[in-house]
Each structure stands twice: as C-alpha cells, then as structure tokens.
Amino acid sequence: MKKIFLTLIVFFIFSVGNVHSNESPDIWDYYWDYYKVSKNSVFGNELDYDRQFLTENYSQIKLILIAGDIIVDTICLIHYETSTNLTTPLSYWKTPEKVEKYKKIFSEEGILLGDQFEAINFPNNHDDNLCLKAGLTDLIKIDNYFVFLTKSGHLIIFSKHLKKK
Secondary structure: OHHHHHHHHHHHHHHHHHHHHHOOOOHHHHEEEEEEEOOOOOOOOOOHHHHHHHHHHHOOOEEEEEOOEEEEOOOEEEEOOOOOOOEOHHHHHOOHHHHHHHHHHHHHOOOOOOOOEEEEOOOOOOOOOHHHHOOEEEEEEEOOEEEEEEOOOOEEEEEOOOOOO
C-alpha cells in the first residue's frame, strides 16, 4: 500500500511539473505586482491619510502588459510601446531641484534613480483620462520597477518577483 501511495505522489509531482513546463515560459513576464507606496511624498508631505488611501486602493492591483497596453487592473489602460528611448531625470523634471527631490524619495525606497529611465506617457493626457482621475500623473520604468507618480506626490511601486511591503 505504501508503494502505491508513493508511486501516486511521484506521478502527481511529475505530472504537475510537466504541465507547468508546457505552459508559455514567459507568461508571468506580463504581470507586475504591487510592491509598495512610498513612505514620504516628494512634496514633503508625510500625511498618513494619503499613503493609507493609496495603499488600500492599489495593494491588490496588478499591472498587465499585453498587446501594447498596460492594464492597471480595474483602474485604467495606458498604451505602451517598448522602446529604447530613454530620458534623463533633468530632461524629464526640468529643474535640478525637482531631480534632487525625486532622487531622494526613490533612494528612500531602495530604488536607484540612475542617469536614464523610460517615461511612459498617458494617452490623451487630459481630464477624461481614467488614470489621471485615479490620481496617477506619470508612469516611469526603472530596471525591474514600474513606478506611478501621484497627485499627492507619493510613488506607487510595482515590481516583478518581490514581496509586498
């Protein structure tokens, strides 16, 4: 009886492994998980209300990259074209003071804001854009992170293969 039981367990393990290996190996490359909301705001605000609100609203959200779009779960859709067009912090934020503020907040969250990053523009950057209505103002991609900048000045960070904080 023990041999039959062990045989069934081994068979089950190999079957599951075989099914998993037959799946598209990069299916999870399309999903980016919520990682955290920055502790502080780039504006210097340390209001827990704003941070708590963002955490509650985004902690279950995933970013899904599919067919040239970034789907922010149930919130909005952003057209996205992978490109090698990178921007510098200074050309993006326009002033050295803003660059220093953003470098500081990214550093506090353990993300190096290097010399270049990818800026993803929202389509139709005007009032009827659902992302803007949700308080999201900009989206940038740095290494293994997608980072939303928000109206409150907090960062909402999405990553691959990192545990929530």
